Amino acid sequence: MHQEVIPHLFRTEFRKITTVLCKHFGIGHIETAEDIASDTFLAALNTWTYKGIPENPTAWLYTVAKHKAANYRNRTKSFQEKGGSLFPADPSYQPDLDLSAENIQDSQLQMLFAICHPSIPVESQIGLALRILCGFGIDEIANAFLSNKETINKRLFRAKEKLRLEQVRIELPSETDIEKRLQTVLTTLYLLFNEGYYSESQSSVLREDLCHEAMRLTQLLTENKRTDLPPVNALLALMCFHSSRFPARKNAQGEMILYQDQDETQWDYSLIAKGAYYLQQASRGDTLSPYHLEASIAYWHTLKADTTEKWESILQLYNKLLQLAYSPIAALNRTYALSKANSKEEAIREAEKLQLTGNPYYFSLLGELYKDIDPHKARHNFEQALALAKTQTDKQLIAQNLLKLNANCS
Amino acid sequence: MEEYVLVMRNEDGKKLASPEQMQIWMKQTMDWIGGIAAQNKFVSGTGLPFDDARVVHSNNIVTNGPFGDIKETIGGFITVRAESVDEAVEFAKGCPVLQGEGNSVEVRRVASR
Numbered sequence: 001m002h003q004e005v006i007p008h009l010f011r012t013e014f015r016k017i018t019t020v021l022c023k024h025f026g027i028g029h030i031e032t033a034e035d036i037a038s039d040t041f042l043a044a045l046n047t048w049t050y051k052g053i054p055e056n057p058t059a060w061l062y063t064v065a066k067h068k069a070a071n072y073r074n075r076t077k078s079f080q081e082k083g084g085s086l087f088p089a090d091p092s093y094q095p096d097l098d099l100s101a102e103n104i105q106d107s108q109l110q111m112l113f114a115i116c117h118p119s120i121p122v123e124s125q126i127g128l129a130l131r132i133l134c135g136f137g138i139d140e141i142a143n144a145f146l147s148n149k150e151t152i153n154k155r156l157f158r159a160k161e162k163l164r165l166e167q168v169r170i171e172l173p174s175e176t177d178i179e180k181r182l183q184t185v186l187t188t189l190y191l192l193f194n195e196g197y198y199s200e201s202q203s204s205v206l207r208e209d210l211c212h213e214a215m216r217l218t219q220l221l222t223e224n225k226r227t228d229l230p231p232v233n234a235l236l237a238l239m240c241f242h243s244s245r246f247p248a249r250k251n252a253q254g255e256m257i258l259y260q261d262q263d264e265t266q267w268d269y270s271l272i273a274k275g276a277y278y279l280q281q282a283s284r285g286d287t288l289s290p291y292h293l294e295a296s297i298a299y300w301h302t303l304k305a306d307t308t309e310k311w312e313s314i315l316q317l318y319n320k321l322l323q324l325a326y327s328p329i330a331a332l333n334r335t336y337a338l339s340k341a342n343s344k345e346e347a348i349r350e351a352e353k354l355q356l357t358g359n360p361y362y363f364s365l366l367g368e369l370y371k372d373i374d375p376h377k378a379r380h381n382f383e384q385a386l387a388l389a390k391t392q393t394d395k396q397l398i399a400q401n402l403l404k405l406n407a408n409c410s
Numbered sequence: 411m412e413e414y415v416l417v418m419r420n421e422d423g424k425k426l427a428s429p430e431q432m433q434i435w436m437k438q439t440m441d442w443i444g445g446i447a448a449q450n451k452f453v454s455g456t457g458l459p460f461d462d463a464r465v466v467h468s469n470n471i472v473t474n475g476p477f478g479d480i481k482e483t484i485g486g487f488i489t490v491r492a493e494s495v496d497e498a499v500e501f502a503k504g505c506p507v508l509q510g511e512g513n514s515v516e517v518r519r520v521a522s523r
Contacts, residue, residue: 021517137458181431186421255514308452312437315441315444316437316440316444318445318448319440319441319442319443319444322444322446322447322448323443323444323447323455324453325454326447326450330448331448331449331450334444334448342441350445353445353448353449354448354449
């Protein structure tokens with residue numbers, strides 16, 4: 001049989017099987033869940049390679065996973081009968097692994113809250129989410145974080161230990177807790193998306209995958225009545241607007257193309273429409289989260305033309321955002337918007353007050369603002385930016401600015 | 411780092427500016443606050459609209475608004491973080507309310523808890 005395996009079938013099914021197994025055995029058994037899921041795929045690899053791919057690969061995998069889960073349970077049962085205790089006595093416990101679509105979806109949502117638990121650091125939350133909820137391999141996670149396998153393994157191990165010790169429950173938080181817990185979940189998803197969007201990882205496929213996964217998990221939250229809240233919709237809108245530019249932001253050599261140089265006919269307008277829909281959904285009620293403001297700013301950036309209305313709106317949105325949630329990057333972007341809406345002179349005065357002297361983007365901004373006013377100062381600032389820049393992309397962009405500046409001077 | 415309240419006072423609330431002028435002030439005030447927030451020095455703030463304003467006097471007589479018998483009215487206030495009163499004063503100097511003659515911004519340190 002020459003049947004093609006569905007792209008990402010293993011990754012997709014790994015995350016489903018692992019999540020359901022975690023829910024089945026409890027938070028203390030994440031490693032067991034990963035092992036059983038991995039064994040299942042090993043069995044598929046060893047069987048399908050020689051006998052051909054079965055008619056219904058997913059059903060095949062589920063049958064094997066169920067079988068392995070039952071075996072594991074029987075093995076540990078005899079251990080329990082000898083006085084050991086592995087599983088809490090839970091009256092709702094189902095002896096069979098439930099791999100129905102409904103239980104997969106519920107388990108994923110509950111596991112998302114369990115993993116995004118405030119007791120573990122956010123980079124561990126992102127790592128665990130990638131592993132358990134997205135089905136990424138350790139080497140893929142290491143690649144995304146520009147780290148190595150040992151570091152990631154250690155990080156994930158410590159996180160799993162912590163979740164076990166904290167006896168985190170795999171369930172949706174109570175009505176009173178859900179908004180607070182949701183904040184942590186949204187922060188993690190936001191960072192997961194950014195990890196993909198701004199990653200220095202060489203693999204562009206991997207980078208886009210991270211963004212898609214962040215969007216998929218955020219969408220999962222919108223599909224449940226209890227978590228379909230305005231900030232969730234606002235975050236999803238933000239992600240849609242940003243990813244609409246994916247096709248246009250890299251050239252054939254993989255180099256970054258700045259917003260103003262992008263060919264907007266390459267933007268994905270169906271994603272922009274989707275973003276507008278979720279932004280509308282986010283406007284129900286009177287919640288105004290930082291995601292609402294960021295999504296609105298991202299919406300204005302989907303209109304390429306430089307209009308007064310556009311930059312004045314963006315400036316006021318940044319003014320509000322900074323009052324709600326300060327960040328250096330928002331302060332810098334606000335100052336850029338100020339130069340567009342008011343004047344470069346005013347923006348320079350405001351920029352000098354920020355004194356973010358350890359931040360390469362601070363000097364890049366000053367360089368940009370001085371470009372037409374004082375080329376000497378502009379060059380000085382770009383040089384300082386270059387000295388502070390950490391990533392290859394940033395260094396490349398700053399170097400281009402210096403080149404242009406020199407060309408204009410001579 | 412201490413917190414200071416900047417209280418914006420208008421000399422005469424009755425002297426109403428044109429809608430166009432008010433819109434310009436509004437934008438300037440938003441930009442002023444945004445500039446403080448961009449330095450991570452903004453704590454909180456609110457405007458004080460004149461509708462539904464009342465003044466309760468010592469004999470429990472209630473009058474509408476602070477207009478008429480009180481010369482200065484408070485237009486709003488913001489709380490900022492500052493290293494010293496001098497830094498808070500620098501923030502206050504940028505307040506657009508000061509463009510109106512006779513207007514003032516009062517800078518007061520918030521008593522630490």
